[in-house]
Amino acid sequence: MTVGLRLDEAAWGLLHQAIDLYQHDPRVVGQLRHQVARLEQPLRIAVAGPWRSGKSTILNALMGEEVAPVERADGVFTWYEDGAAPRATAYPAGQPPQELTVVKSATGLRVDLGWGAGDVRDIVVQWPTRALRQVTLIDTPPVTGSVEQGQAPVLERVLRDSDAVLYLTRDARDSDLRLLESGRDSAVGQAAPVNVIMVLSRADETGGGRIDGLLTARQLARRHYRDPRVSALSVNVVACSGMIGLAGRMLGESDFAALASLAQVPRAELDVHLISADRFLRGELPVRLETETRAALLDRLGVFGVRLAATLVRSGFDSRVKLSAELIRRSGLTELRESVTRCFIDRSDTLKARSALAAVESLLRAEPTRGSEELAGAVERILAGAHEFRELRLLVALRNARLGFDAESAAEAQRLIGGNGVGLAARLGVEHEATVQRLWDVAADAQWRWRDRAEDPLLPLAQRRGAQVVVRSCEGMIAELVAGGR
Known part of the structure; x- marks a missing residue:
């Protein structure tokens, strides 16, 4: 909350000043009017990260349905937004938009590009769900390359086209931090590093698949957040297994019945069959479980998830509802969704205003013109007085007990x-x-x-x-x- 002019109002005024400044250039004016329109649109949250970081799985877990990825759409930005009916549209470069075939299933939808992605840069999927009423989720291509070599165009576009980012990483390695640091190479990035939540994804693989792996992953996330270099780049660090969280949200009665059957087997005896996926799928189990059922459990939960779910059933989570809720909690999905709500959705006006400030600053640097220095000064003044950014940083510090308040x-x-x-x-x-x-x-x-x-x-x-x-x-x-x- 800003004393005086609100941040979103200040950003709106700044955009219109920029429109007046560049009124001689229709192309730039079009870009600025697009930024004005974004202030009224749902918050854009990009799910980004390197290869095999679990982006589509996390996106599905957040939505509670299997909607990603679009098949054969490697290298394409896929936008998931609310709509009255399932629909998908591809936007090839230099060609008219093309409607794609959407097949609705019991667990979500499937979209097939139908041809090689080629010059398609964006696909917009409309899907009627409560999860998309306030936000647009963006499934992005893998972030590859290095900042030093100038080979991180995906991240550049992510930071330009989204208002907030869930950056997925397995271990928050140095290369990930360097990429995120590249997003602070601006006045807005330095003054308002509040639009990134780092997610230690595939948390179920932490600790070599031990049953306490998810707890270890949460401890690792807290340790990373206490690292000043990490906390300077993200407003929170959350460990989450998208696979376990999605399985929890979509757990059916047949899934529970199969897991309850496995839970009847003593843990030591069952663990022998859960050393590998192949042994569980093809071995002789102590209980009767069809191969198709085993394959479905592995596809939904993985070996770690099957072991965890069976252990939870033995521990008293002896109904589908109880087991579903505990899988979601243990996966870290509850914490991730709460963090997204408090840090992003509740602050959507602040984050969209931040995007507008960043767009104006980038324009002034790339295409300076007479009067641009005065407008750059206005950007700096807005940043200096933006109390909303300080609130967001303090909110996360309080949640992580960093200040020592009682x-x-x-x-x-x-x-x-x-x-x-x-x-x-x-x-x-x-x-x-x-x-x-x-x-x-x-x-x-x-x-x-x-x-x-x-x-x-x-x-x-x-x-x-x-x-x-x-x-x-x-x-x-x-x-x-x-x-x-x-």
């Missing part, structure tokens, strides 16, 4: 900066129908208490700075009340 103070700070919702009532923790006077009293009381914290010399510097952000948020709420808004 639990009660951390919960209040999180609420005041919009962690439980960005409306006034949600921030102040009062009923939605509260009077203006009630909102004012609560906001003023919070402002003074947190100002005392911000000025307390006995508190660590990090806590004082966090308190300053909370104070600014309270000032913004009071300013909104003074202006007559609620």
Whole structure:
């Protein structure tokens, strides 16, 4: 929340100033008007990462349906957006859009490009689902090459065309960090590195497939987030097995029955058959399970997932509903979805405004013209006053207990900066129908208490700075009340 002009309003005004500045160039004006239109469109979240990082699986897990990938569409950006009916359209370079055949199944849909991808750069898939009502998800080609060699065009487009990024990596290796650092080579990137969540994907493979592998992956994610280099590049680090999460969301009664049958076998005896996929598929199991059923379980859960699910059934998750919920929780999907909601969806106006600022800055650098220096100064002033970015960074720091606040103070700070919702009532923790006077009293009381914290010399510097952000948020709420808004 900004005291004075909101960030999205400032971005809208900046775009129109740029349109006036470049009015002599229809091509540039068209690009800028496209950016204006994006402010009113759903938030764009790209799922990006290197080869075999599990992008399509994570996307399917977030949607709860098998919709990706589009077959034979390697190297193509596939956009998944809400629509009244299933539909897919390919956009070949220099040719009219072409409708693709969509086959709906019990678990999702299948889209076949039907011919070699060739010059097709984008495919737009419309799919009626609640998961896409607020966002557009983008399945991207693998990020390859190195920044030093100038061979990361996929990431360049991801950062240009999306508002937020789920960057998938198996181990957050140095090459991944260097690629993400390339996205900060701008004033917007330096001032507002708030549009990336790093996902340690394929978390079920951590620890050599041991039953505690997902727990190990979560511990690794927390360790990475405490790394200053990583936390400077992403607002959060989450470990997630897209395969286990998707299996949990789509678990059917027949799947559960098969897993319950396996759970009847003592663990030590069953583990012998789960050393490899081939042994489980072709070996003689102690219980009767058809080959087709075994293959379906492996396809849905993998060897690790079958072992985990059988263990959970033995541990008391003895119904489809219970097992489904626990698989989703253990996979890390619940944490990932919550992080996406709080860091991206709840802050969609902030992130779309960030995209607009980045677009104007890029234009001014690539095509300077008379008056562009003044407009670049306006970009810097907006960034300097953008309290929304500070709120987002503090929100994640509080969630990861990095500042050392006690639990009660951390919960209040999180609420005041919009962690439980960005409306006034949600921030102040009062009923939605509260009077203006009630909102004012609560906001003023919070402002003074947190100002005392911000000025307390006995508190660590990090806590004082966090308190300053909370104070600014309270000032913004009071300013909104003074202006007559609620």
